[in-house]
Amino acid sequence: MDHFCYKDGRLLCEAVPVEDIVRHVGTPTYIYSKATLLTHYERIAQAFSPLNPIICYSIKSCGNLEILRSLRQQGSGFDVVSGGELFRALRAGADAGKIVFAGVGKSDQEINEALEAGIGLFNIESEEEFWNLDRLAAAKRVHARCALRVNPDVASAGTHAKTLTGKKETKFGVDIDRAGEFYRQARRANNARLCGLHLHIGSPIKTVDPYVSAITKALALIDQLGAEGIVIDTLDIGGGFAAFYEGNEAPPAATYAQAIVPLLAGRGLNIILEPGRSIACNAGILVTRVQYTKAGGSKRFIIVDAAMNDLIRPTLYESYHFIWPTNPGAHGVPANRLSTLRTPEDVKVDVVGPVCESGDYLAKERHLPVLKRGDLLAVFSAGAYGFAMSSQYNARPRAAEVLVDGSGWHIIRRRETYEDLIAGES
């Protein structure tokens, strides 16, 4: 699952004790394991290799330049959703031909930047966007390859309402029953070529069935269009593969591939995947220090120095992140990362941050060993949508990021300073 494990009662990231990093860098800090990152990438690449796909890592999940460089060196392309993410991808040395650009509200400036970079594929989300792109490409005398994001109207059990995208009633893409007509009309375009179909049905999708349903619907449309002489040569199946929060809930990449590869093999389509969470999630932890402990009514609180501005997922999605001390001692090593984990002397606590909102918590009603001021806690499975969604709310400088590679480590983003908080203000 990952390269974070306890040895002699203390947590290591690969070969490096987490406490050693914290001694130099302080808290809160995101610590990533390069081996975990690349292993998860490779598992997807291997599993889908019969389709020879382009894997476009979804930058929004964890976009640090060094993370992107590591994946680019492994052969990854990138899924971007803004001019800023395109900038990151290019700075990380991305092959522009392996960049796909999604998003319902691409601005003219962002489209122009992507045209200038010569990206591989625009994932189009509406008729107006398509014709706007055609106009902008014509002004630059360039051609743009496009895929239509089709909303296949499939449901996915277990995906949080805020991250479900495959149903008709979301803002994403174009309803599948309207898509055929879209492709027909798009033939009139001169500079934008609609030659692909894009799906992204939500995140995380913990079973393969929604993919099978969505891809089956997409292939039927592609065949129908083919019969009319409209050639679709690219199918982008999006992201959404699950990751491990509790332990073993995510199907391996091979399980997704077993169901998906046979549907697509031998069709001559260029296949694109856009995984984010399944690569980055288990590669990162957030380390935080206990500031104070206190009781409030019948509750006990562990107040830590990380907050909702550092990791908003528990607040926003009621998501579960396993939390455990980094130095529990030889007898305190956790047996698993399940939400049901109990130990003989544990205490039920809320782990909360310093932000002035009662919604500021990392865990509620959690059984943890007895903790005291100064203890370090690791918040696991925080690599995806962790730092990437962090903010400076309450004027809290954003956390540092560290990348571990074997027995070495380095800071890949320094902790922000108070000056960073006001940089750009006048």
Ligand code: LLP
């Ligand atoms: N492609 C598109 C078009 C997407 O919108 C997304 C994620 C991905 C790929 C990558 O999905 P992944 O493989 O990471 O599941 N903040 C939420 C997740 C939001 C996902 C948004 N789109 C969370 O923390 O759970």
